[in-house]
Amino acid sequence: MSHSKRFISNSIVLTGSLAFQRTLTAIFAIVVARLLKVDNFGTYSVIMTLFLIGDFFSDLNLQQFAIREFPRIHNNPGALLTRLVVLKLGCRRGSIFS
Numbered sequence: 001m002s003h004s005k006r007f008i009s010n011s012i013v014l015t016g017s018l019a020f021q022r023t024l025t026a027i028f029a030i031v032v033a034r035l036l037k038v039d040n041f042g043t044y045s046v047i048m049t050l051f052l053i054g055d056f057f058s059d060l061n062l063q064q065f066a067i068r069e070f071p072r073i074h075n076n077p078g079a080l081l082t083r084l085v086v087l088k089l090g091c092r093r094g095s096i097f098s
Contacts (some may be wrong), residue, residue: 032044059088059091060087060088060091062084062087062088065084066080066081066084
């Protein structure tokens with residue numbers, strides 16, 4: 001497969017997955033808002049905001065690191081993936097409990 005075809009197909013998949021994620025997020029927010037009503041949805045919003053802030057700081061740019069490093073590793077990308085997942089889960093655990 002040529003680079004241009006691969007680039008186009010990867011771009012389509014990435015755009016489609018982002019659109020799907022945003023759609024599911026919107027549907028989930030609407031369902032939660034209808035179930036919790038006004039008072040409880042405010043509490044839910046505050047809790048979710050705190051988790052999102054913790055997630056932002058716990059990422060430590062690991063996603064950009066993975067995007068940069070995976071093409072360079074040809075012999076054992078599974079080992080890098082395992083280390084990144086363990087590191088990210090450890091950082092998230094630390095951000096939630098701190």
